[in-house]
Amino acid sequence: AQSVTQLDSQVPVFEEAPVELRCNYSSSVSVYLFWYVQYPNQGLQLLLKYLSGSTLVKGINGFEAEFNKSQTSFHLRKPSVHISDTAEYFCAVSIKAAGNKLTFGGGTRVLVKP
């Protein structure tokens, strides 16, 4: 079975500063990787996904993530955050053999300060 670890439960960051959210996974087979964002009082929205190909994936709202197979990581980055990026971010994995079932990490809460 696969598992996902998000190493930081909370990340405070100042507006216009860069942010990196760490995600590591474990799986005995190839995985697909996702980052979802949850804004306050809302459901989850897909930020970006890695299925195959280029290991650098660009998503919405200026976010990007890099898949590193040797380190089993999929860290999310943004070079300059805005107040509106305050949200909870979830890393998730799935494997093709398991259909569309996602396994989520525990989430990282990002608080952007002015």
Add this chain to the structure above:
Amino acid sequence: DADVTQTPRNRITKTGKRIMLECSQTKGHDRMYWYRQDPGLGLRLIYYSFDVKDINKGEISDGYSVSRQAQAKFSLSLESAIPNQTALYFCATSDRDRDLNEQFFGPGTRLTVL
């Protein structure tokens, strides 16, 4: 209008009561899922359904049951609610024939069991 809707959005109930949470979707997707979200644990899969005649248990199905009344409707029931079922519940959908694994989430139902 939202593609994935959940009712109710908030519910407070007492221990031992039967509760039903409903999910409807207008996306035409064949796959539907129920998750619960707890702080620090991310989202965990309760049940999922790949079509109307297909129901499968997720990682935490004990104490829950589901019904897929139609392609567009997927209900989650708590037969006898207990306080540790207090959580935020999300319904999600995905399309078997589309790009792998992207799931679309409803706005969530906040359930409190006293």
